[in-house]
Amino acid sequence: MTKVINSMLNPTDFPKPTLISINGVELEVFEAGQHNAGKPIVLCHGWPEHAFSWRHQVPALAAAGYHVIVPNQRGYGNSSCPTEVTDYDIEHLTGDLIALLDHYEYEDATFVGHDWGAMVVWGLTLLHPNRVNKVINLALPYQERGEKPWIEFMEEFLGGDYYFVHFNRQPGVADAVLEENTSQFLRNIFRKNVPPAPPExxxxxxxxxRSETSLGEPIMSDDELAIFVSAFESTGFTGSINWYRNLDRNWHLLADANPIIQQPALMIYGDRDLIPKSDKLAEFVxxxxxxxxxxxHWIQQEKPEETNQAILKWLEQQRTT
Known part of the structure; x- marks a missing residue:
């Protein structure tokens, strides 16, 4: 079941969204290159983002012959925001993507993820390897499933103020502060060339x-930022933060998965990203x-042309090998 809904502010001719009912939720999905049926590529955003974060990649991929499918994942935009925390675990998040493939009648697809979207794509490839033909991830490398659940491990080494830990140990506190300061928070986080400074x-x-000062430079125009602000003013932040509140649950859910990813993969790092590069990536991928x-960190928005070139070059290499 699909229905077209009103388009949002559209400064760069981003596709109009459709609501698709799958896996017990409705997902707001943006598509381009439908005439390229048979070559699906699914773009998965991170936090605190939106499908619109892929605005620079969508036309390039469609022009290169791909059917580009860009969902607002559960908790974001006009997609469903379930109230149960566990409705945002890796089984539900990857289940949405599998149901999206089924909706379009695709056996498999190339999946692209940034930030939390990359975490979901890595998890999807572990849980449903037959549905993923290639992996392209940005910013977040494969996360090894160590001996301790992830939040427990982070709390021990990074402390209770580390935001992953805080989201889990003090539920609702950050949600409320971000919601009270939505525009200021998003304006402050979507920056580039931020001068290095010791952690506060x-x-x-x-x-x-809470900061009234924005460091560095904006990565997008005010009109573009307004799309993110409008989306989070509508949804609040709890649904998207609930992804973090399932990290330890995900650690348990992935216990029986083969940890080695065999699919061809492209990992794109930002050299100035705070997320460290993985020295074990090739062991697992x-x-x-x-x-x-x-x-x-905001790789595809900071360096759109370079990102497109890297992705398209690698996809072409895969096609010819």
Whole structure:
């Protein structure tokens, strides 16, 4: 079942969205290149983002012959925001993507993820390897499933103020602060060329939401930022933060998965990203190629042309090998 809904502010001719009912939720999905049926590529956004974060990649991929499918994942935009925390675990998030493939009658697809979207794509490839033909991930490398659940491990090494831990140990606190300061928070987080500085005391995301000073330079225009602000003013942040609140649950859910990803993979890093590069990536993803760009965390928005070139070049290499 699908129904077209009113388009949002559209400064760069982003596709009009459709609501698709799958897997017990409705997902807001943006499509381009429908005439390229048979070559699906699914783009998965991160936090605190939106399908619109792929605006620079959609036309390039459609022009290159791909059927581009860009969902707002559950908790975001006009997609459903379930109230149960566990409705945002890796089984539900990957289940949405599998149901999306089924909706379009695709056996498999190439999946592209940034930030939390990359976490979901890695998990999808572990849980449903037959439905993923290629992996392209940005910013977040494969996360090894160690001996301790992830939040427990982070709390021990990074402390209770680390935002992953804070989201889990103090539910609702950050949600409320971000919601009270939505525009300021998003304006402060979507920056590039931020001067290096020692970490401040307190919780990073709450500090960003409360800061009246924006460091570095904006990565997008005010009209583009307004799309993110409008989306989060409508939904609040709890649904999207609930992804973090399932990290330890995900650690348990992935216990029986084969940890080695055999699919061809492209990993794109930002050299100035705060997320460290993985020195074990090739152990778990043996068929990986790595590209590093001179940028921070918001790779596909900071360096859109370079990102497109890296992705299209690698996809072409895969096609000819």
């Amino acid at each position: 005391p307190g919780m990073m995301m709450i500090n960003l939401a 043996p068929n990986v190629e790595v590209v590093s760009l001179d940028c921070g």
